[in-house]
Amino acid sequence: MVSQQMLELGTARSVIRELFEYGKQRAAVVGADQVFDFSLGNPSVPAPPQVNQTAVKILTEQPDLIHCYTSAQGDAQARERFAQSLNRRFGGDYTADQLYLTVGAAAALCCVFRGLTCPGDEFVVLAPYFPEYGVFIRSAGAQMVVVPPEIEHFQIDFDALEKAITPHTKGVVVNSPNNPSGVVYSQATLERLAALLTQKSGEYGHPIYLISDEPYREIAFSGVTVPWIPHLYRDTIVCYSFSKSLSLPGERLGYVLVPGQVTDAGQVYAAVAGAGRALGYVNAPSLFQQVTSLCCDLTADLAVYERNCALLTGALREMGYHVAQPGGAFYLFPRSLEADDLAFSERAKQFDLLLVPGSGFGAPGHVRIAYCVQTEMIERALPRFQALADSYK
Ligand code: PLP
Numbered sequence: 001m002v003s004q005q006m007l008e009l010g011t012a013r014s015v016i017r018e019l020f021e022y023g024k025q026r027a028a029v030v031g032a033d034q035v036f037d038f039s040l041g042n043p044s045v046p047a048p049p050q051v052n053q054t055a056v057k058i059l060t061e062q063p064d065l066i067h068c069y070t071s072a073q074g075d076a077q078a079r080e081r082f083a084q085s086l087n088r089r090f091g092g093d094y095t096a097d098q099l100y101l102t103v104g105a106a107a108a109l110c111c112v113f114r115g116l117t118c119p120g121d122e123f124v125v126l127a128p129y130f131p132e133y134g135v136f137i138r139s140a141g142a143q144m145v146v147v148p149p150e151i152e153h154f155q156i157d158f159d160a161l162e163k164a165i166t167p168h169t170k171g172v173v174v175n176s177p178n179n180p181s182g183v184v185y186s187q188a189t190l191e192r193l194a195a196l197l198t199q200k201s202g203e204y205g206h207p208i209y210l211i212s213d214e215p216y217r218e219i220a221f222s223g224v225t226v227p228w229i230p231h232l233y234r235d236t237i238v239c240y241s242f243s244k245s246l247s248l249p250g251e252r253l254g255y256v257l258v259p260g261q262v263t264d265a266g267q268v269y270a271a272v273a274g275a276g277r278a279l280g281y282v283n284a285p286s287l288f289q290q291v292t293s294l295c296c297d298l299t300a301d302l303a304v305y306e307r308n309c310a311l312l313t314g315a316l317r318e319m320g321y322h323v324a325q326p327g328g329a330f331y332l333f334p335r336s337l338e339a340d341d342l343a344f345s346e347r348a349k350q351f352d353l354l355l356v357p358g359s360g361f362g363a364p365g366h367v368r369i370a371y372c373v374q375t376e377m378i379e380r381a382l383p384r385f386q387a388l389a390d391s392y393k
Contacts, residue, residue: 009135016040016131019345019354026352036381037354038369041179041330043247045300045372051246054291066290070283073273074101074255078293082255085296090228098259100272101284103252105215105241106132110279112171112211112237112256113140115271121170123211126156127362128180128333130213133173140275142170149363154181154324154333155189158196165200171209171237172197177216177226180361180368181333182309182326184220187227194233207235207263215241215254218299220328221306230259237262242292244330247300253288305330308371308378315382319389330372333358337392341367347391351384 013021016039023037058066073079079096086094102108113123113136121142125133127149137144147164150157165172174193176185185193193210201208212229217240220226230236241254258269283289312332313323322335336344341357341364348355348367358366371378 078289081293108239114275154183177328184327216329218245224327
């Protein structure tokens with residue numbers, strides 16, 4: 001007898017992984033260059049050269065030190081470098097002891113949900129949302145409450161959000177730049193969100209934490225600003241990752257930032273650390289604590305994502321697809337050409353286009369296109385998108 005919940009998680013592959021596996025099988029039949037796999041958010045640009053140089057330097061100069069356990073919250077010097085970088089960039093007074101280093105943003109989120117959850121708690125997520133939130137929140141013993149999407153611009157449907165917030169709400173999760181829509185929440189949207197959460201926290205007599213999941217923070221296109229949310233709302237907890245900005249998804253390095261201004265900041269930080277302990281994370285990978293902290297002011301060459309976005313958005317719109325304007329990340333979330341996004345994704349497969357149905361992101365009637373691929377592949381895929389559109393005429 002095993003845990004039913006874990007058995008289900010372990011056997012039911014995510015739709016994204018399902019498509020990815022299908023793509024590999026299909027490539028064996030028709031050839032890899034004839035399969036247009038837009039399923040996975042795996043960065044296509046290499047990490048900046050300084051990352052490898054720094055790793056080599058550390059491995060050469062400190063071979064006896066680097067493979068050790070670190071403090072559970074992360075090496076003090078590494079956390080200090082992250083704190084100073086945040087202060088330089090966003091003008092705060094963050095300190096090393098407000099940072100808890102994690103195995104990517106996924107672990108950061110798990111530590112925050114688990115650290116905050118008391119019996120009966122709920123976390124509100126805004127569709128379209130990263131599907132793993134459901135897994136992380138439920139595993140922490142909380143309920144996930146979904147706010148339906150505002151499908152014109154993918155900002156926030158505030159009437160729906162207000163209805164979703166109850167005395168049980170422990171936190172609201174935001175992700176901007178967003179996976180899967182690519183949309184960046186505007187300053188006005190975030191100010192309105194902050195005002196609503198401040199009002200509701202007062203009404204219910206307890207803080208409603210805003211959990212800002214921001215692995216795409218640096219991937220913002222020309223003219224788009226990604227507001228620094230802790231400046232707008234006091235009770236913001238930041239979950240960050242170097243998976244996308246430095247193109248290091250396999251190295252698993254991220255952090256939780258619990259700014260000192262957060263209500264009960266010391267307790268929240270300790271509970272996040274306690275959750276990391278309960279989950280057996282021990283410490284984030286020690287080599288990459290050092291490497292990322294020495295390279296945290298750099299990014300991979302992210303410009304290619306903006307070029308891919310312009311190419312794909314322009315072409316799809318000309319073909320008649322409806323696409324909300326993205327401001328960053330590396331995803332497009334067009335409407336499917338029939339109401340049933342699963343059927344549309346199936347039909348796209350006939351053209352060897354692998355597009356992820358929007359239902360899994362809480363936004364049926366859409367598909368996600370991860371365009372963090374070679375530009376040349378997008379160019380070759382355009383006739384397939386046209387043929388897919390023509391098949392509906
Ligand atoms: N949050 C969002 C919105 C993501 O898209 C991802 C990964 O794709 C994660 C969290 C997890 O990132 P990490 O690889 O750092 O665990």
